[in-house]
Amino acid sequence: MRLSKSQFIRGLQCPKSLWLYKYKPELRQEPDESLQAIFESGKEVGELAQKLFPNGVTISYDPTKLYENAKKTTALIKSGIETIYEATFLYDDVLVMVDILHKGVNGWELYEVKSSTKENEVYLNDIAIQYFVVNGSGLQLANAFLIYINNQYVRHGDLDIQSLFTISPQTPIAIQKQESIVIELQRLKEVVKNDSSEPGRDIGLYCYNPYECDFKTYCWKDIPSESVFSLYFMGKQKMFDFYKRGIISFKQIKSEVELTAIQEMQVESALSGKVFINKEGISEFLSSITEPIGYLDFETFYSPIPHFNNQKPYQQIPFQYSLHVQKEDDLHHYEFLAQHGKDPRKEFIENLINNANDAKTVLVYNISFERRILNELIQSHPEYEQEINLIIGKLVDLLVVFKRGYYYSRKMNGSFSIKKVLPALVHGFAYDDLEISDGGMAMNAYKGLENISNISDIVKVGNNLLEYCKLDTLAMVKIHETLKQSTT
DNA sequence: ATGCTCAACGACTCGGCAGC
DNA sequence: GCTGCCGAGTCGTTGAGCAT
Structure with missing residues (x-):
C-alpha cells in the first residue's frame, strides 16, 4: 500500500x-x-x-x-x-x-x-x-x-x-x-491496509488542527448546527471538554454550563425565539454618529509575491471601494474600481478623499481592516497623510454593536459577520444570489482578470464586483436604519 | 496569510486572616 | 512574626472572530 x-x-x-x-x-x-x-x-x-x-x-x-x-x-x-x-x-x-x-x-x-x-x-x-x-x-x-x-x-x-x-x-x-x-x-x-475497516475515531481538536479537515462535514454530520460548537467565543478546548461530558445541545448547555452574556442570549433566543435588543446600548452607540454619514467598504487583493513598489509580501492592496453617503433623506452612492494590471493605490486614495470629504462619520464593518489599509496607504503614499488621517478619524465600527451584545437574534447563530447580521435584521436582503458573495471571491475575481482578454467578459466581472461591494455598504445603511428603529 | 480587537484565561501579586 | 490559604485584583498572553 x-x-x-x-x-x-x-x-x-x-x-x-x-x-x-x-x-x-x-x-x-x-x-x-x-x-x-x-x-x-x-x-x-x-x-x-x-x-x-x-x-x-x-x-x-x-x-x-x-x-x-x-x-x-x-x-x-x-x-x-x-x-x-x-x-x-x-x-x-x-x-x-x-x-x-x-x-x-x-x-x-x-x-x-x-x-x-x-x-x-x-x-x-x-x-x-x-x-x-x-x-x-x-x-x-x-x-x-x-x-x-x-x-x-x-x-x-x-x-x-x-x-x-x-x-x-x-x-x-x-x-x-x-x-x-x-x-x-x-x-x-x-x-x-484494509478497505473495509473504516477506523472509528471521535471528533476532536485535530479536526481543526493544524488544518481544517476535508472530511469535517462527514464526521460532524450528527452535530446540530446549534450546539456547544456554535457558541460565540467559546474556546475550542472548552467545547470539546463539554462534548466529552455529553453536553452538546443548547438544552443541555442551559442546565449545565456557565455562560458569558452573549452566549446566554444565544442559547435563550434559540430555545425561545426571543430577539434581544438593548435600547440604551444602541442609543449610546448611535449618538456617536453624526450626519452626513458615509458607509464605506474596501476590497483588496494580495499575493505572497509583491507586485508593486513599496509592497510587502501578503500586503493587501485596495483596488475597489463602495461608499454610500447619507445626508438627511438623500442617499448618494460613490464607487471606485481600479483598472486591472497597475498599482491602483494612488487613484484609489485620490478618489476616496474626494468622495468621503462631506461625511462627518464614516461607518465601516470591522474597523481594524479599513483602518489598517488606510494606515498602509500612508506608509506607501505619505504625501496624502493628512487627508487619510482625516478619514481614519471619522471611522466608526458598526460591528461593535453586536460584539457588545446590544442586538441578538437566533438567525445570527453566534456569528456577527455582516453576512449573518444583514439577513437577521433586514428582510429581503441577502448575498445568496450574487455572482460574487464574499471578499475572497471578490479578490479571486479581480486577480482572475489577468487571464481574461474578452472585453465583454471583463466588463461582466467588473459589474459583478461593483454589485457585490455596493451591497456591502447598502447592508450597513439598512442595518443602521434597523438599529435606529429598534430604539423607538 | 495578515493584522486588529476584545474577551477569556492563566499567572502572578497582594491583602486579609487564621493558626501556630 | 512566620506560614499557608483564599479570594480579589492586575497584567500579559492566547485565541476567537472579523475583514480581505
Whole structure:
C-alpha cells in the first residue's frame, strides 16, 4: 500500500481522514472558494524559488509515471546534473517529490518551499519524511532546508528573490525526527491496509488542527448546527471538554454550563425565539454618529509575491471601494474600481478623499481592516497623510454593536459577520444570489482578470464586483436604519 | 496569510486572616 | 512574626472572530 508525502502528513493529523481519503474520496467537502487564490499562489512561489538555484531540470508530475520519474531522477543524478526540481523518490512504499534538490559543496541538499511566512511543525514533518525517503532510496543527504517567505521584505524596483525568501537549515530536526517517522509510517500503513475497516475515531481538536479537515462535514454530520460548537467565543478546548461530558445541545448547555452574556442570549433566543435588543446600548452607540454619514467598504487583493513598489509580501492592496453617503433623506452612492494590471493605490486614495470629504462619520464593518489599509496607504503614499488621517478619524465600527451584545437574534447563530447580521435584521436582503458573495471571491475575481482578454467578459466581472461591494455598504445603511428603529 | 480587537484565561501579586 | 490559604485584583498572553 503506497503513501504519498501529503497523505502521510494528513495521516499524522488524523488517521481516519487518511483512510477516507484513500477509500471514500467522494466524501471530501468542497474546498473554501475564498482560499483558492492562496492555493494557486503556492505554485507561483515554488517556481520563483527555483530561481535561487538556476539551471536545474524539472521532473514533470504524472501520477501514472511515478516509477519512471523516480528512475529519471536517479539517472539525472548519475549524469552529473546539480539541480533538480520536483525530484521524485520512492522508498518503503512512500512517494515524495522534492521541491528543489541541489548539490552543494558538502553534498546533496533538499529544499522544501512554502509560501508561508513562518516555520511550523507540519513543515518540519514534511521535511523529515522527505529526508527519510531520499536517504532510504540511496541518496545520502548532507542537509535539509526550509524555504519560506520573508514578510519584512519591501519591494523596490525589480524583485529581489534573495531578500524575498528565507532559507532556514533544518538538518538536525530532520535527523531527530527519523525515529518517529518510522513508527508513524508503520502505524499509518496499518490503518490503510484494509478497505473495509473504516477506523472509528471521535471528533476532536485535530479536526481543526493544524488544518481544517476535508472530511469535517462527514464526521460532524450528527452535530446540530446549534450546539456547544456554535457558541460565540467559546474556546475550542472548552467545547470539546463539554462534548466529552455529553453536553452538546443548547438544552443541555442551559442546565449545565456557565455562560458569558452573549452566549446566554444565544442559547435563550434559540430555545425561545426571543430577539434581544438593548435600547440604551444602541442609543449610546448611535449618538456617536453624526450626519452626513458615509458607509464605506474596501476590497483588496494580495499575493505572497509583491507586485508593486513599496509592497510587502501578503500586503493587501485596495483596488475597489463602495461608499454610500447619507445626508438627511438623500442617499448618494460613490464607487471606485481600479483598472486591472497597475498599482491602483494612488487613484484609489485620490478618489476616496474626494468622495468621503462631506461625511462627518464614516461607518465601516470591522474597523481594524479599513483602518489598517488606510494606515498602509500612508506608509506607501505619505504625501496624502493628512487627508487619510482625516478619514481614519471619522471611522466608526458598526460591528461593535453586536460584539457588545446590544442586538441578538437566533438567525445570527453566534456569528456577527455582516453576512449573518444583514439577513437577521433586514428582510429581503441577502448575498445568496450574487455572482460574487464574499471578499475572497471578490479578490479571486479581480486577480482572475489577468487571464481574461474578452472585453465583454471583463466588463461582466467588473459589474459583478461593483454589485457585490455596493451591497456591502447598502447592508450597513439598512442595518443602521434597523438599529435606529429598534430604539423607538 | 495578515493584522486588529476584545474577551477569556492563566499567572502572578497582594491583602486579609487564621493558626501556630 | 512566620506560614499557608483564599479570594480579589492586575497584567500579559492566547485565541476567537472579523475583514480581505
